[in-house]
Amino acid sequence: MTGDAAPATSVALAMAPRGPRHAMTPVVHRVFAVRHETIDVTTISLEPVTGPRLTFRPGQFNMLSAFGVGESAISVSSAPRDAGPLRHTVRDVGPVTHALCESSVGDLIGVRGPFGSDWQVPGRGERDVVDASDTVVVAGGIGLAPLRGAVDELVARYGEGGGRVFVFVGAREPSQVVFHRDLELWKRSGARVEVTVDRGSPGWSGHVGLVTSLLSSSEFDPSNAKALICGPEIMIRFTARALVDQGVAAGRILVSLERNMQCGLGWCGHCQLGPFLLCRDGPVVAYAGMVSVLLTERER
C-alpha cells in the first residue's frame, strides 16, 4: 500500500501568496468574543487573523477546528446584516464542541466553509419583488442557531413591506431558551414570537408543551405560507407533518437535517441520508418527495 509521499519539501502556506491550497486546510480565526447562552450552549465570535471575513448565506455551516482535538460542522448563527464578526453557536456534546465552548477570547480556531444549502431567504438588495407570503419559522432548542440569520432578514423585510414572520421556539426548559435578546427584538419589529417549553420552572408563565401545539392556534395563512424548520429530527418530522396537515405545501417547507460530517466537500461519505450527501445536497432541503419519505423511517 502506498503511504504518504515523503514531505521532503513542504509548502509553508504562510508564505504562499493566495492562502491554503487544499480545501481541507482551514483559515485561522481568532476568538473575538464568547457568550454563554445556556449551561451547555456557547456563542463564539470569530475574526480571521488575516484576510477578509468570509461571506455566507443563512442556513449554511462551517467546519470549525479546535486544533489538536478535531473538526466539527457548526452552522453560522450570525446574520448577513450583522456588521460584526462571524458567530457560531455551539452546544457542548463531544470533544470538539467541548473545546470550542471552552475557548477564550484570543484563542485560535480553524474555519473552513461556508458549505451547503441555505434557507433561500433573499438578502438585502437581492430581489426587488417583495414576497408578501407568511413565513413560519419553527426551532427546537439550538435549532434556532442556523435560523437566526434568516429570521433577521425576514423581520427586516417585513419592516419594508414583506410578509409576516411567525417564530415558534421550543426548548426542554426555560433555561435552555437561547437568543432572548433576538426574540425580543424580533417581537418589537413586528414578528409573532411564541416560546414553549417541555417542562416549566418556577417563574415561567409561558407555554408548556410541544412546539407543534403552538401551530394550530396561530394566525398564519397556511395556503400562502412557507416554513423553515430546524431542531431534533423527531421534532422536524412532527412539525413538518403538522404544517402539511394544516395546509402548507410540502414543497414550501424547508428543513435543516444533520448527520456526521468530516469534510463538508462531499468526499468523506459520513453525511449520507438515503440519496443525499447532506453537506452538498443539504443541510437545508425541501420537505417533499424523498425527504418526507426518509423522515417517516428510522435508520435504526
Added chain:
Amino acid sequence: MTTRHEASDGSTIEPGDVVVLHVQGLEELIASLIDAGFDTRGPSVRNGAIVPGALHGVTDLPKGVHDVQAPGRYRLEHSDDGQLFGWAVGPGSWKAEFFPPSQELWRASPAGDSMVFTEPAPDQRRLAIIGARPCEVAALSVLDRVLANGEHRDPRYVERRDANFVVVVECGRPGATCFCSSMGTGPGIDAGFDVALTEVDDSDGHRFVARPGTQRGADFLSRVTHEESTDRDRGARVAVLERAGVQMGRRLDTEGLASLLARNVEHPHWDEVAERCLSCANCTLVCPTCFCSDVRDTTDLAGDFHRRRTWSSCFDLDHSYLHGGPVRASVSSRYRQWMTHKLSTWWDQFDTSGCVGCGRCVTWCPVGIDITEEVRAIATSDGASRRDVPSVKGAP
C-alpha cells in the same frame, strides 16, 4: 506473413490500431515507461495473494499463477502454462495508489500569534499501472466522479490521476465471484486506458493483442517491438473475451435494481443478512470504489497539530455517530446502507452505479455474504415491506 517492427525502426501506431506484442515487446513497454520516468506498478504475489506492487520487468509478473475464488475463499494455484495475467482480481485495488489508506492533510505549528500550516509536498511520482483489469479502470472512473469531478476537487487525487499511465489487461480468466459483464465494466474495455492488452495463448503462440487508447499510448507502443495484427489475432482476442463472459461466476440483474432497493428499505431480508454479517468492514476495505474517510487530529510532543485522513467504513458504529450515539446502530441498517448506497443511491449522488462487479466483497467476506444473492433474495420477494418512492434518476 506479418510485418515485424523492431523497437527502433520508427514505425508509428495510431489510436484505433491493433498490433501484437510478444513477451519481449511487453518487456520493452515496461522498460520504456521506466525510462520515461514512470513509477511502474503491477500485479505481484504477496502473502498468498496478487496485489499491486513494484514492477520492474516481465519477470516480476505472476507467471503461471491463477486465483481460485469463492464466497469467503481465495487461493493461488501455480501452473506451468506461462500465462502472465491468468487471474482475476486480488484484495488490493488500485484505489490505494490514488486515495491512500492514510494520508496527512496538514501540520500546523503555532507561530507568534497565528498558526503556520504545512501541507505535504505535491506528489511528483508519475504512476504507470500495468495489468489493471477493466473493472478496476471502471472503478477509478467511479472514484473520479467523487473526488475529481464534483464541485470540490481533491487536488492530491487529481494530481495522481492526471499523471497516471494505464495499461489495462482484458480479463481472460474471471473468478467465480466476478460479475463485471452484468455491470457493463468487463471483461473487455474500450476506453479509459492508454494501452489495452489481451493475453492470447493459442496455436499461434503466447502473445498480446495491443490497442492504444490515447496518442500517448500509441507513441509508447510505436517504440516497442510489435507486429501488425492479423484477423486471426483479432479473432483470438474476441474468443478470449467470449470465453471469459461464459466463465463469469456470478451475475446481477441490474434492470430496475436502483428502484428495487429504494422501495425495499424496510424489507425483512436486511435483518436476515444481519444474522450473518459480522460488520467487519472487509467488503468496504477491498471495494475499489468505497471512498468513505475519517478525519482525525493528533498533537505531537513538539506541540504541532497533525490532521490525517484515513479510510473508514459505513460498517463502523462511529461512521454515523451524531451527538449521543450512532444513527445506524444495528448491523441490519449498516448492511442496508452499504448495499443500497452501492447499487441505488450512488446513482442519485454520482449518476453511476457504485458497483463494478469485481466480486471482491463476495470473496473477502469472512462469512461469504454474496451481494448478488442478497439482491436476488430481495428481488424475489419485492414489496415484502415497501415504500412509494420516486424512481432513481439515471439508473437503468
